[in-house]
Amino acid sequence: MTTPPAPQASEPLPHRWSTAPFEPYAIEKMSPEQERVYLAPQWKLMWWKFRKHRLAVISGIVILLMYLSVAICEFLAPYHYTTRNTDFIRAPRQELHLFHEGSFIGPFVYPYAQRLNMENLKREYDIDESKPQKLRFFCRADTYEFWGLIPGNLHLICPPEGGTLYLLGTDRLGRDMFSRILYGGRISLTIGLLGVSVSFVLGIIIGGIAGYYGGKVDLIVQRIIEIVQSLPHIPLWLALGAIMPPSWSPLLVYFGITVILGLMDWTGLARAVRSKLLALREEDYVVAAQLMGAKPARIIGLHLVPGFMSHLIAAATITIPKTILGETALSFLGLGLRPPITSWGVMLNEAQNINVVALYPWLLYPCVPVIVIILAFNFLGDGLRDAADPYR
Template sequence: MTSAPTSTLQQLPADGAPLPHTASTAPFEPYAVEAMTPAQERIYLASQWQLMWWKFRKHRLAVISAVVILTIYGMAAFCELLAPYHYTTRNTDFIRAPRQEVHLFHEGRFLGPFVYPYTQRLNMENLKREYDVDRTRPQQIRFFCRGDDYLFWGLIPGNVRLFCPPEDGTLFLLGSDRLGRDMLSRILYGGRISLSIGLLGVGVSFVLGVIIGGIAGYYGGRVDLFVQRLIEIVQSLPHIPLWLALASIMPPSWSPIVVYFGITVILGLMDWTGLARAVRSKLLSLREEDYVVAAQLMGAKPARIIGLHLVPGFMSHLIASATITIPKTILGETALSFLGLGLRPPITSWGVMLNEAQNINVVALYPWLLYPVVPVILIILAFNFLGDGLRDAADPYR
């Protein structure tokens, strides 16, 4: 009588414990994994933006430039509070007055920040106004005081300023212009216009570059060929004469606000080609990725694929490109206003202020009229250094 064959299947114990190893079943031995150090774990688990920030902090010149840019933009944003005068306030008794120096001690006695007043006289030989410093009457600078009325950002009325001229005195820290207006106040107010044009102009070029470059890179073929020829045509045009031509066709009857937006659009229309080519080259390499094919199979529209899947993948490169484009836009507005084809008074900008310094004879006699060129140079250099730092931080191969 033969015995029933035993089943090769074994049942697990009732309590769910694993079966003991038999002679024919070798125990599983996992590979030895070396534990990561806390520093390695911090790097491997960091996001793309964290890695960019860590690399950016090592670029000291870029960090300093970022601080300078934020400081200048902050001063422009609160220019009503920081400027001692309104930019239209005229002191007709002090036309083209030189700068007044700030002192702390008078005849060995500490008085705090003060200035010495000017006495004016007319030189009858050359008909030039000459100013003498009266060192017998120190005039203290007032802080957190009430000065000229203003509308903060054109909305909120106020008259409180960080510092004001002395009672019955003047405060020209950077001198005055041909109408007796304070240069420091006009530089602060003009910075808001020039810097905002840079941001708005880059916004226009950014939108055009991403849309046009994204379409060319995603579709390719004839669409890409057409966009490439369009970019080459725009880049072959000389920018300065084209700026002059477009700016000169704006009617003089337009209000300063309309001219402001017109200059912004003109500058944005001229600077989108470089960004469009960068976006196009990136999309040509990313459109064949698996996640793009998956989105296409799921029925996602091209606009959604470009905007939500492709563009965020190289947003860091776009930010670096934008920081390099902003100074070009600021310089373009300054050049147009300097030549008299950009913004016009009563709006003030750095270019409008430099328009008064076209005459070399005036500059030789009143060199403080060139002070508006200092923030222009400073902001251009700061943006270029910041762009270099962001580009190096966004490069995954560095």
């Protein structure tokens, strides 16, 4: 029997494993663009997604400009909101011009010439186009107290010397509508922020307790929410607004309206928080936090609430315009804020008579910022919700 020849050292061994040295898997290096995305923090990813939503970005700029304008309304307004001119009662708006008889002379207005129509006893205003009156900028005019604290009289724009500047006309007392809209925006816009703060605190706390514990606690909370939601909001607002004592100061009425609006809008947010917590409380990271001894308040606040922040953002952008509308409706019906404090609803209270609106349509101008701010909040909410949604 012949013996097979032994393999030579130079020949490969007859088994399937190679004797080549081990080489680790090659790691593909990320491009700078990929590295920028994968290593970016959460807030930066949200910003990149948000800025692709053009309409939401524009709405955010509009909202920011409106809040900045009401923050310095004393400086921007040409008049104080209580300044009266009985010679120009319910006067129409004065248009801004740049050219007079073909020559550029800068921003100016034409003066009014008032006369009384004896047929209908209506004040009529004729424009005198022979005397252009240039506007003044960064000038001294009506005195004010900035945010009620710092006295001053510096204005961005002032009426001409010896003339008037009514960009949006005047009301029944001869007060400038443009200045009053700026001052009124401070009340109407801040009441929305304060109202949503009250409703958010109540909604997150009550809805969080119901969703985290469940059982009888959830059952009791749900019945309370159903009772509150079954009450008609407008009549309840009217009833709560009517019980506020007339002797209260405007500041107390302001905070009373804010609390009322906040107490009525927490139920929807509480239900959203409750449903999300019921789904998230069984997640592994929640069980791990419980086993480590974390208290329910810490688990809800630090682990569960950030998981559905997109829903909270969407709820906030819906609640703020609802609160603004609620204040406007109460003040429009005479049961909300009252003079001497001014808001968009208080200004619209003068437009209840259809005959007055037909003769003086500029009294409806406060409707314009209400519509703009509500649409802007809705569009901004859409963009923020999409940007903060972790599943997109």
